[in-house]
Amino acid sequence: MLINDTTLRDGEQAPYVAFNINEKLRIAQGLVACGADELEIGIPAMGTREQEDIKELLSLGLNTRMMTWNRAKMSDLEASLRCGVKAVDLSIPISDILIDVKFGGNKRAMLKELEKTIVAAKAEGLFVCIGGEDSSRGSISFMKEVMTLGAELGADRFRYCDTVGIMTPTQTYNDVKALTSLDLLPIEMHTHNDFGLANANALSGIDAGAVSVNTTVIGLGERAGNASFEQISMALKHLYGQERSLDALEIRSLVDLVAEAAGVSLAHNAPIIGDYIFSHESGVHADGMMKNGRAYEPFDAAEVGCQRAFPIGKHSGTGTILYHLNALGVQTDKRALKNLLPRIREIVTSRKRVLDNVELMNLYKESLCL
Numbered sequence: 001m002l003i004n005d006t007t008l009r010d011g012e013q014a015p016y017v018a019f020n021i022n023e024k025l026r027i028a029q030g031l032v033a034c035g036a037d038e039l040e041i042g043i044p045a046m047g048t049r050e051q052e053d054i055k056e057l058l059s060l061g062l063n064t065r066m067m068t069w070n071r072a073k074m075s076d077l078e079a080s081l082r083c084g085v086k087a088v089d090l091s092i093p094i095s096d097i098l099i100d101v102k103f104g105g106n107k108r109a110m111l112k113e114l115e116k117t118i119v120a121a122k123a124e125g126l127f128v129c130i131g132g133e134d135s136s137r138g139s140i141s142f143m144k145e146v147m148t149l150g151a152e153l154g155a156d157r158f159r160y161c162d163t164v165g166i167m168t169p170t171q172t173y174n175d176v177k178a179l180t181s182l183d184l185l186p187i188e189m190h191t192h193n194d195f196g197l198a199n200a201n202a203l204s205g206i207d208a209g210a211v212s213v214n215t216t217v218i219g220l221g222e223r224a225g226n227a228s229f230e231q232i233s234m235a236l237k238h239l240y241g242q243e244r245s246l247d248a249l250e251i252r253s254l255v256d257l258v259a260e261a262a263g264v265s266l267a268h269n270a271p272i273i274g275d276y277i278f279s280h281e282s283g284v285h286a287d288g289m290m291k292n293g294r295a296y297e298p299f300d301a302a303e304v305g306c307q308r309a310f311p312i313g314k315h316s317g318t319g320t321i322l323y324h325l326n327a328l329g330v331q332t333d334k335r336a337l338k339n340l341l342p343r344i345r346e347i348v349t350s351r352k353r354v355l356d357n358v359e360l361m362n363l364y365k366e367s368l369c370l
Contacts (some may be wrong), residue, residue, distance in 0.1 A: 002212040002244055004188060004230050005031050006040035007258060009069050011216035014225065014231060016261065019098045021053050027217070028057050030254035032215070033065075035233060035245040038065040040089065040214070044079035054083045065127065069312055072114040072130075077121055089115050089159060094138030094146070098163075107142075111149060118153040129157040136162040138173075139288030140178050144164060147184040157212065158185040158276040162201055165194030165224065169204040180209030188212035191222040202227040217258040218266065218273075230255060230304070232304065252305035272304055279309040282355070283317020287308050290319060312355040314348045316341070324360055336367040343367070 007027055012019050019027065028039055039062075043056045058066055067087040070076035080088050092114050103110045114130070121128045132143060147158050160176060167175070172191075182279055189205035189212070191198040202213045219228035230251060236242040245356045255273050259266050268276040276323045278301040280286045289294035289308070301308045310320045318337055321344075325332050343363060348354055355363070 001190075001204060001240070002037040002234060003035070003229065003236075004038040004040060004212050004214050005032065005036040005066070005071075005216065006190075006214050006226070007216040007220060007229065009040040009042055010226055011258070011262075012060075012188075013222050014220050015222075017220065017262045019261050021056055023257070024053055024057060026257055027261070028060060028062060030250060030257060031217070031229070032062045033245075033247060033250040034229075034254055035243040036064060036215075038067060038087075038212075040067045040069055041067050044083050044085075045073075046151065047078040048269040051079060051083050054085065057097055058084055059124070064171040066113065067127070067129065069131070070117075072110075072117045074113075074117055076119065077117050081124060086125070087127035087129070089129045089131045090114065090121065091133050091159075092146070093134055094132045094143060094161075095136075097137060098134045100296070110179055111146070115149060115153060118150060118155055122154045122173070128155045128160050130155050130185070131159040131190075133161050133163060134163040135160045136167045136175070137164070138282070140175065143179060144182055144184070147179070147182065151184045155185060157188050158328040159188040160189050160205065160215070162192055162198075163190075165192035165198065166198065167191070167201050169200045172201040172204040173208045176205040176208035176210055186211045188214065189227075191227050192221065193219060193226060195223070198225065199235070200233050202232060203239075206240070210327070217254055218262075218264065218270070220258060220262055220264065228271070234272050234299070234304070246304070248303055248305040273306070275306075278306050279311050281311050281313040281320075282315045283319060286323075287317060287319040290323060305310040311358055312344060314345045314346075316344065321360070324357055325364060328357060328361060330361070330364065333368060334340075336364060338366060339367040 008024055044051050065087050067088045067089055068085050070080055072090040072092045092110055093102050107220045118128055123172055126235050136332045156319050175186055185208040189202045189210045191201040215229035215232050216226040219225040233246050237244040268274050285296045310323055317336045321337055
């Protein structure tokens with residue numbers, strides 16, 4: 001299974017986001033270090049500055065395929081060729097809505113343009129992915145027509161795009177299964193997160209036979225974003241049993257870099273990389289984790305550069321209090337602990353913040369006097 005990460009293209013298309021070249025170079029290096037198989041690195045048709053950035057990214061000599069995004073137009077392809085890329089996505093609309101918007105409803109003219117650009121790209125020895133924009137609102141029969149044309153002309157892949165994020169996992173599976181059953185072109189998934197289903201839909205596509213999935217770091221992208229690089233990577237590793245390289249220090253660095261460059265604050269409970277997702281406050285959970293580190297975690301915190309914690313909060317039990325006091329070198333008195341828990345719950349509920357060790361020690365000392 002391939003991850004084709006598009007942080008440097010679709011991720012940067014998120015509103016209010018613009019990466020400078022130093023950020024782009026570091027993001028590309030971080031993605032490769034974390035196991036991305038392919039990178040989509042920009043849109044040459046945007047102009048000279050974008051083309052210069054793409055050339056610098058290519059000059060890194062990273063051991064991964066680097067691809068540009070293009071409309072299926074000769075002018076776009078020529079801009080990509082000037083950059084020296086060896087792989088291109090040639091995008092056409094699939095739904096009647098967007099064919100009408102972009103080609104006045106003229107499918108024949110659109111397919112003729114696609115044919116011309118594929119032939120030219122293959123003549124240059126390029127890897128060609130046909131980007132099926134808005135596939136999820138198009139028909140299987142038209143996608144079959146596009147894929148048949150592409151296969152005849154030597155295209156290498158078809159990108160199924162849920163451009164406005166309207167699919168469910170079941171619908172995605174059925175659509176992609178119908179396409180993979182045609183045995184025309186390998187399928188790549190491109191999913192959006194408007195209903196919070198980008199990851200689920202991407203994985204459903206994989207279940208149906210897709211061989212590649214587009215991701216972005218922290219799910220950055222247009223509107224609600226795309227499938228998440230770190231979440232898909234870990235899902236493929238732990239849920240699908242695929243061998244993937246995801247270095248703990250590198251993934252923390254990459255996530256922090258993209259978040260800072262995009263001006264995005266990470267949620268504390270963000271899957272895979274959230275600060276709090278390895279924190280156990282519930283007495284039952286904390287007790288279980290203290291006895292067995294696999295009790296309430298699907299993978300080890302250290303794998304993604306996080307640390308396990310047992311915050312002292314409203315739902316903490318005696319085990320958590322003992323854990324912290326013992327770590328402070330305190331020989332505890334059970335009677336004092338009995339008096340301590342109600343006081344901790346009252347304080348935390350009132351101020352909406354957990355206790356630190358100094359506060360715990362002071363409360364414990366006070367409870368000894370009761």
